[in-house]
Structure formats: C-alpha cells, structure tokens
C-alpha cells in the first residue's frame with residue numbers, strides 16, 4: 001500500500017573510482033550552479049555527492065554553503081589504528097563528510113565484505129556522526145532462483161538488529177539490485193516497489209514502524225534522466241543512488257529535478 005505522506009526525497013551521486021580532485025571540484029561546482037538555478041527543485045530534494053577519498057576536500061570546498069551534502073564511499077570500522085590503506089569515520093567527518101556508503105555491492109562482491117562487516121561499518125558511521133547509506137540488493141542468480149526477499153531480509157536484519165530505533169532513524173537504505181548496476185538494465189518500477197516494500201516491512205519489524213517509516217529507501221542501478229520519473233512516481237521510492245549518470249552534472253540534476261517533481 002502506498003503511503004500518503006512522502007518522506008524527504010534524496011538523490012545521491014556515487015562517483016565510484018572517477019574524478020581527480022580538480023575534476024571533482026569542477027563537477028561539484030556545476031552541480032551547485034544547477035541547484036542554484038533550480039531553487040524550487042532544490043528545496044524539495046536533498047542532494048549529495050560521494051567522490052573518491054582524494055577528491056573529498058576539494059569537493060567540500062566547491063559545495064561549501066550550497067546545501068549539497070558530501071559523502072564518502074567507504075570507511076573502516078575502527079576510528080584509528082594500524083590498518084594500512086584504510087580511512088576512518090572521524091577522518092571523513094574532519095574533511096566535511098556527513099554521509100558514508102556502507103555495503104555497496106562492489107564492496108560486498110568485489111572486496112568480500114560480509115553482512116557482519118557491513119553491520120560493523122554502519123555502527124562505526126553512527127558512532128562517528130556520519131549518516132550511513134546502507135546498500136542492499138540481490139544478484140541476478142539470487143533473483144532468478146527466487147531468493148530476492150530472503151537476501152533482502154537477511155541483509156537488512158544483519159545491519160539493523162543491533163541498532164536502536166533512534167540510530168536506525170539516522171540511516172538511509174539503498175536498494176541496489178546487483179544485476180542493474182552499471183548494466184543499463186534498470187529495475188522496473190514494479191520490481192523496485194516490491195523490493196522496497198520488503199525492505200520497509202523488515203525495517204518495521206526490526207526497528208519498529210516509527211523509525212522504519214521515517215527512513216528513506218533509495219533505488220540504485222542504471223538510474224538516468226529518462227527513467228527516474230517512473231521510479232519516483234511511486235511513494236515507496238524515496239530517491240536514488242546514482243552511479244554513471246552522476247558523473248555529468250546536467251544528467252544528475254535531471255534526476256534530482258525528477259525527484260523534486262514527483263507527486
């Protein structure tokens with residue numbers, strides 16, 4: 001059943017391993033200019049960008065005072081220590097991040113991150129004052145063997161079972177079916193709605209309906225300016241986590257504008 005009241009809309013750009021500091025600052029400045037030119041839209045949608053670590057500071061300067069928020073793509077669960085090559089939550093907060101992705105499928109499936117690791121990173125983000133954007137989603141094999149619901153319930157429960165309702169309310173979930181990421185095969189609105197309902201029902205059960213009902217659940221996977229409006233037409237879809245299409249400011253803003261214009 002669609003909810004009557006819409007939650008705040010949220011459009012996030014995951015730049016993945018793209019853009020140097022100078023390139024990232026230029027892209028961020030273009031996004032800020034588009035947000036300023038669309039003041040009505042910008043008040044209706046929260047926008048965030050997630051550059052690679054080396055570009056965070058340059059992008060933080062480029063978006064300062066604009067309302068566009070800054071996130072990182074990963075963090076280590078510990079605040080400091082002998083973890084060569086890792087970056088901690090306090091370090092991200094210190095360069096201006098207020099958000100961080102956890103459990104992106106490229107880390108779950110490419111870097112061996114388990115549900116337990118994703119849960120630990122989520123707790124660490126909250127401890128360090130960052131809003132975690134918790135990514136979940138099934139692989140093609142899991143969908144084809146009709147295990148989508150089982151996977152989503154498992155991934156969501158692993159993260160949220162350890163959180164209080166107040167902590168949970170300070171997080172965002174991104175449903176990113178692995179088969180739709182970077183493939184051009186966007187989930188149909190019906191597939192996205194069905195998955196979002198499973199996620200929402202699991203959150204309601206694990207953290208309570210009040211916290212669960214207030215959290216944004218984003219869709220990610222081949223979102224672009226042409227398909228975004230059909231996804232956002234459904235009140236279950238609170239926004240998008242955008243990969244490839246977030247690397248061009250105009251295309252990214254079309255998605256933000258579609259979220260702002262959604263009924």
Ligand code: 13P
Pocket residue numbers: 014104176180181182183184220221222223241242243244245
């Ligand atoms: P694409 O939009 O490139 O499919 O990537 C989605 C994604 O993984 C965002 O985190």
